[in-house]
Amino acid sequence: MTALDIKPPASGGGSAIWPPRLPSIAQVDLSHFLKILRRQRGLILGTVVLVTIATVIAVYQITPIFTAQATVMLETRKSKVVGIDAVLSGLTPDIATIRSELDVMRSRTLAGRAVDQLGLVNDPEFNSKLREDGIGAFLSAINPLNLLPADWRDAVAGGKTKEPASDEEKQSLTRARVIDAYLKQLGVINDGRSYIIRMTFDSSDAAKAARIVNKHADLYLVEQLEAKFEATRRATDWLNTRLDDLRGRVRESDRAVQQFRERNHLLEARGATVAAQQLSELNTQLTVERAERSQAEARLRRVQDLTRTPGGIETAAEVLASPLIQRLRE
Numbered sequence: 493m494t495a496l497d498i499k500p501p502a503s504g505g506g507s508a509i510w511p512p513r514l515p516s517i518a519q520v521d522l523s524h525f526l527k528i529l530r531r532q533r534g535l536i537l538g539t540v541v542l543v544t545i546a547t548v549i550a551v552y553q554i555t556p557i558f559t560a561q562a563t564v565m566l567e568t569r570k571s572k573v574v575g576i577d578a579v580l581s582g583l584t585p586d587i588a589t590i591r592s593e594l595d596v597m598r599s600r601t602l603a604g605r606a607v608d609q610l611g612l613v614n615d616p617e618f619n620s621k622l623r624e625d626g627i628g629a630f631l632s633a634i635n636p637l638n639l640l641p642a643d644w645r646d647a648v649a650g651g652k653t654k655e656p657a658s659d660e661e662k663q664s665l666t667r668a669r670v671i672d673a674y675l676k677q678l679g680v681i682n683d684g685r686s687y688i689i690r691m692t693f694d695s696s697d698a699a700k701a702a703r704i705v706n707k708h709a710d711l712y713l714v715e716q717l718e719a720k721f722e723a724t725r726r727a728t729d730w731l732n733t734r735l736d737d738l739r740g741r742v743r744e745s746d747r748a749v750q751q752f753r754e755r756n757h758l759l760e761a762r763g764a765t766v767a768a769q770q771l772s773e774l775n776t777q778l779t780v781e782r783a784e785r786s787q788a789e790a791r792l793r794r795v796q797d798l799t800r801t802p803g804g805i806e807t808a809a810e811v812l813a814s815p816l817i818q819r820l821r822e
Contacts, residue, residue, distance in 0.1 A: 559694050560701035562709040566593060566687040590682055590689075597680045597691065597712055603671050606708050613666060617696060618673045621666070678708065 529536070566589075596602065607613065616622035679692035691709055695701035 555696045557694050557696060558698035558701045559692050560698070560705040562691045562705045564597075564689045564691065564709055564712065566590065566689065587684075590687065594680050594682060594689065596715075597689065597708075598675065598678065600671055600675070602708070602711055602715065603674050603678065604667070605711050606704065607667065607670055607674055609711075610704060610707055612674060612704075613663075613670050615670075617700075618670045619666065620669070620673075 607618075612618045614622070677694045679690075679694075681690045681692070682688070691705050693701050693705040693708070695704065
């Protein structure tokens, strides 16, 4: 009987105490533990190997993550350009506007521009298909679903997956997945107490994270300027259209006025109407006729005075200057 084989006292009585006292550590037989270890050595070694493999895989998967940050302040002061107040006015400082700008910064459109300009479709960090030659291939190989037939995998996935038919569809699907990965690593934060918006981006490369977050902020600012310029262009086009309409109306009004003048003989010549010119000419002729009449009346009165005087008619200046009187005298 070993040191651990403890039996209760016999039922026949006696002075034995139950439960008995446990043996001390010094009294434990180590050979019993060694026997247990020898019997379970396969399980213990297997557990150690599995834990080691799992640890190696986890350590291999863990990569350092760097976070880059860019800060953007919303402009609340209104900028008046070319007199169009409502076109280039600044943002209104309210919560709804700030939330709208946050949604714009997180939009897929802006993320898509950044992905295209930075060429992230060819970056293995965002395009998972480019990582198939590394740990991704290993994980894909040990994935139990890949061991099943294609029909079974489709059934497990909830239906047959539609494969892209053309290269354009494949590129579009890849680009959409890259944008999804991009948005997962992008953060846009506002504390709700200021107009400062912080953009953050996580990446395994510090320089890449800084380059991406700066590019994202630049694209947002450029988009704001493009929106303002587009609004200005639309307003200018509308004003030009309105001016053309008003010019047409002015031409129609001038044409109607000209037709009215022609119907009523109110044509203009040298800045005045024909009737006004005719009236002016008649006034001039009337003035000349009145002057000639006055002169004739004056001569008549003088002749009458001379006829009352004997020999006076012959001394009249008109008589002396007359060629007929001179020839008669000769």
